[in-house]
Amino acid sequence: MRTWTLLLCVLLTGCAAPPPQSPPLAGLLDDTAFPAPAAAVTASDLFTLSPAMSAHLRSRAFQAKLREHGAARGLVKALYDKSDLQLDYDATRTQTAAQTYAQRSGNCLSLVIMTAAFARELGMRVRFQRVETVAAWSRANALYLVSEHVNIHLAPRAPAPNSYDADSELTVDFLPSRDAGRLRTRELEEDDIVALYLNNRAVEELVQGRDAEAYWLVREALRIRPSTLAAYNTLGVIYQRSGRPLLAERVYRAALEQKPDSLLVMQNLAPLLAVNGKAAESEALMQRIARLHPAPPFHYFDQGMAAWRANDFARARALFAREVARAPYNDEFHFWLGVAHLGLGELDPAARQLALARDTSVRADTRERYAAKLAHLRAASASSAAGMPRQRPAPRLN
Numbered sequence: 001m002r003t004w005t006l007l008l009c010v011l012l013t014g015c016a017a018p019p020p021q022s023p024p025l026a027g028l029l030d031d032t033a034f035p036a037p038a039a040a041v042t043a044s045d046l047f048t049l050s051p052a053m054s055a056h057l058r059s060r061a062f063q064a065k066l067r068e069h070g071a072a073r074g075l076v077k078a079l080y081d082k083s084d085l086q087l088d089y090d091a092t093r094t095q096t097a098a099q100t101y102a103q104r105s106g107n108c109l110s111l112v113i114m115t116a117a118f119a120r121e122l123g124m125r126v127r128f129q130r131v132e133t134v135a136a137w138s139r140a141n142a143l144y145l146v147s148e149h150v151n152i153h154l155a156p157r158a159p160a161p162n163s164y165d166a167d168s169e170l171t172v173d174f175l176p177s178r179d180a181g182r183l184r185t186r187e188l189e190e191d192d193i194v195a196l197y198l199n200n201r202a203v204e205e206l207v208q209g210r211d212a213e214a215y216w217l218v219r220e221a222l223r224i225r226p227s228t229l230a231a232y233n234t235l236g237v238i239y240q241r242s243g244r245p246l247l248a249e250r251v252y253r254a255a256l257e258q259k260p261d262s263l264l265v266m267q268n269l270a271p272l273l274a275v276n277g278k279a280a281e282s283e284a285l286m287q288r289i290a291r292l293h294p295a296p297p298f299h300y301f302d303q304g305m306a307a308w309r310a311n312d313f314a315r316a317r318a319l320f321a322r323e324v325a326r327a328p329y330n331d332e333f334h335f336w337l338g339v340a341h342l343g344l345g346e347l348d349p350a351a352r353q354l355a356l357a358r359d360t361s362v363r364a365d366t367r368e369r370y371a372a373k374l375a376h377l378r379a380a381s382a383s384s385a386a387g388m389p390r391q392r393p394a395p396r397l398n
Helices: 051-058 060-069 071-080 097-103 108-121 190-207 211-224 229-241 245-258 263-275 279-292 299-309 313-326 331-343 347-360 364-385
Strands: 004-008 125-140 143-155 170-172 185-188
Touching (some): 051 097, 071 170, 108 125, 211 229, 229 245, 229 263, 245 263, 263 279, 331 347, 347 364
Antiparallel strands (some): 125 185
């Protein structure tokens, strides 16, 4: 299966050094290669409050929370208290503030955008932050996706002189990790968030096979923030998928000028070089990837799947466990570790892994599916404990 590596929910800017110079876009864009969009691609309404949002903000219950808890904490309670709005985390689609509010769910970026929209309407200062945490990998429709994390810091617009109150400021984070508050962060500009939103939308269109729509979205991301490495990588994938390998190579090389050791870009460029008749350079890059990343994401998982298909459930269990150990928030890894346990007749460990798969999933539909499988497995386990005869469970849960 042909695969490409894409970046979701991430912005890779400079660290201590100034951000690298962006390559000239003129030689990397080809507007003639794709049909023009039916409407202008823009993110001008990204932070716009809908009438329903404005009405909610003015409601008696919302205002009461602000008075009781202060602006920052009152806002968070009004938006995320399960007894009120009941917003939920769902990584299915990146949305505007108004769309997230209407759907009552969103990924970390969507929830950050919606929270910022409300906070600004309340006159608060907003600071966007990239969280320095381990990137999470997933796969969808022959695409490898890697997600990193953003959060938001809220503070009063103009605190009184000599009256700093730590309780008046708050960092809002949607990361499931208990260590979220201790992780390092890096401040982002609003244009970074806008470009990140557009790149996410482009990737989501690519997953659905809509290359043209993806192109115009990532083009706008690069226009707004030309230094966005993720957008160059996405643009290269678009060209590669649409049969423009030479242009894709040019884009990947431009991305590597910004970040020479990017696993994302190197994994895309290496096989493309062979396609473009540069076998020696392709092999050299593959060797470099192997030195820098001897066990890339999904390495043990893929080996575990091969063992599972061969009905070697003990080996599959060991390999899936290795992948879980280094990526504990990947629900797919927990699910298949549970499947391996089930293949060995180990119901209780299988149930624990299914519960972890449910709890770490970032998609509402997937959480529901895991919950149903877990309920079925627990019922089977209860029947066994009651002494009821049962057949050995089949190893297939998917």
